[in-house]
Amino acid sequence: PTSHSADNRYVHGLDRQYVFHSWAQQGSLDPMVIASAQGCRVWDYSGREYLDFSSQLVNTNIGHQHPRVVNAIQAQAASLCTIAPAHANLARGEAAKRIIAKAADGFSKVFFTNAGADANENAIRMARLYTGRSKILSAYRSYHGNTGSAIAATGDWRRVPNEYASGHVHFFNPYLYRSEFWARDEKEECERALTHLRRVIECEGANAVAAILLETIPGTAGVLLPPKAYLQGVRKLADEFGIVLILDEVMAGFGRTGRWFAFEHYDMAPDLIVFAKGVNSGYVPAGGVIISEPISRYFDDHFFVGGLTYSGHPLAMAAIVATLDAMEEEGIVENADNVGNGPLAEGLKRLAECHPIIGDWRGVGVFHALELVSDPVRKTPLPGTEVLKLKQLLMEQGLLVFTVENRIHVVPPCIVTPEEVEEGLAILERVFEGYTASLQ
Numbered sequence: 016p017t018s019h020s021a022d023n024r025y026v027h028g029l030d031r032q033y034v035f036h037s038w039a040q041q042g043s044l045d046p047m048v049i050a051s052a053q054g055c056r057v058w059d060y061s062g063r064e065y066l067d068f069s070s071q072l073v074n075t076n077i078g079h080q081h082p083r084v085v086n087a088i089q090a091q092a093a094s095l096c097t098i099a100p101a102h103a104n105l106a107r108g109e110a111a112k113r114i115i116a117k118a119a120d121g122f123s124k125v126f127f128t129n130a131g132a133d134a135n136e137n138a139i140r141m142a143r144l145y146t147g148r149s150k151i152l153s154a155y156r157s158y159h160g161n162t163g164s165a166i167a168a169t170g171d172w173r174r175v176p177n178e179y180a181s182g183h184v185h186f187f188n189p190y191l192y193r194s195e196f197w198a199r200d201e202k203e204e205c206e207r208a209l210t211h212l213r214r215v216i217e218c219e220g221a222n223a224v225a226a227i228l229l230e231t232i233p234g235t236a237g238v239l240l241p242p243k244a245y246l247q248g249v250r251k252l253a254d255e256f257g258i259v260l261i262l263d264e265v266m267a268g269f270g271r272t273g274r275w276f277a278f279e280h281y282d283m284a285p286d287l288i289v290f291a292k293g294v295n296s297g298y299v300p301a302g303g304v305i306i307s308e309p310i311s312r313y314f315d316d317h318f319f320v321g322g323l324t325y326s327g328h329p330l331a332m333a334a335i336v337a338t339l340d341a342m343e344e345e346g347i348v349e350n351a352d353n354v355g356n357g358p359l360a361e362g363l364k365r366l367a368e369c370h371p372i373i374g375d376w377r378g379v380g381v382f383h384a385l386e387l388v389s390d391p392v393r394k395t396p397l398p399g400t401e402v403l404k405l406k407q408l409l410m411e412q413g414l415l416v417f418t419v420e421n422r423i424h425v426v427p428p429c430i431v432t433p434e435e436v437e438e439g440l441a442i443l444e445r446v447f448e449g450y451t452a453s454l455q
């Protein structure tokens with residue numbers, strides 16, 4: 016499937032000589048070369064094939080090179096490549112109309128951005144303007160992006176060296192497997208996490224808090240499915256104190272959990288929904304904020320002090336329209352539900368039962384994490400070097416996964432078939448078996 020005259024060596028060499036990478040010490044990099052991709056598979060220049068159960072950065076929900084999206088981008092490029100955000104544009108209007116149709120009742124407008132970080136940035140700005148307050152509460156176990164406020168709102172280690180924006184406060188979100196609250200079951204974890212959040216709001220001064228920002232299901236932090244009552248409780252706290260609730264659906268949204276939005280699992284809704292990734296599977300960078308009716312109405316007669324040259328870029332918008340139409344007509348979200356909660360979840364559960372190295376398995380739809388431990392009783396995290404070894408072994412067998420700290424995230428595209436799931440699970444089984452045997 017390659018039509019390039021380039022080869023792995025040339026492309027690797029170009030990269031190492033000229034490309035500066037994200038989140039990395041530049042000298043020690045050995046990036047994998049990818050030449051082409053189709054559906055759930057990618058190839059290098061030698062024709063070596065990999066099953067992509069990482070969805071790259073958990074964004075290719077529709078799989079690679081969906082012909083309908085590729086055609087839509089080509090057609091848009093032929094008619095109008097770019098136009099300023101102040102103009103009315105057909106692709107932008109159609110994209111916004113489709114996104115509003117997928118959101119819960121009560122959402123009325125979409126503000127488009129270039130990706131997830133600047134979408135969070137603008138959701139935070141809207142909440143501050145709307146409430147006249149400044150503080151943003153967000154969870155330690157979270158990632159919200161790599162711009163000023165988005166990285167300061169992030170809870171994980173990437174925040175610490177980048178904390179330039181002010182007005183950010185963090186709290187612990189529920190994570191029963193490693194409870195911060197000494198909880199013995201989900202009910203206790205939920206109640207204690209809500210009491211903790213209430214105390215943080217009170218101590219920070221409720222009148223100073225503009226927004227609570229949460230990933231509906233924290234993704235990079237470990238696919239930490241919150242108890243249903245937790246998100247409902249957060250909604251109640253936000254209402255009680257007049258705080259805007261922002262749910263970051265950048266990773267969990269647009270099919271990943273087997274629903275259009277992850278919050279649909281929780282019988283509640285936020286005031287602002289932040290999206291990116293799956294909205295057009297990253298074929299052209301795009302993100303945005305879906306704005307509920309009251310906040311939207313507020314800006315009818317209040318100036319919104321924010322904007323981007325490429326807000327609602329026609330190529331990205333055409334990709335959104337085609338992606339959402341294809342997902343709808345081809346039942347791609349239903350597929351993520353059926354295959355993800357069926358054979359994929361069943362297979363991962365079996366794998367976790369057979370291999371003590373898997374301390375915990377969590378997931379929904381095509382959004383799963385295997386938490387690896389060297390001691391299942393003490394829950395000692397498997398060292399990162401061992402996780403990388405496992406990742407390498409999986410790659411040698413032709414499987415790409417997303418690894419973070421002591422976890423393997425199994426996050427295939429929403430179009431994954433039962434046969435591909437069987438193939439991926441067989442590789443995971445073989446690698447875990449071989450790895451465990453090598454330790455004896």
Ligand code: PLP
Pocket residue numbers: 072130131132133135158159160161230234235263264265266267291292302
């Ligand atoms: N929010 C969440 C939940 C994410 O997972 C990410 C990226 O992984 C972002 C925001 C940032 O998105 P982007 O990298 O497109 O700016």
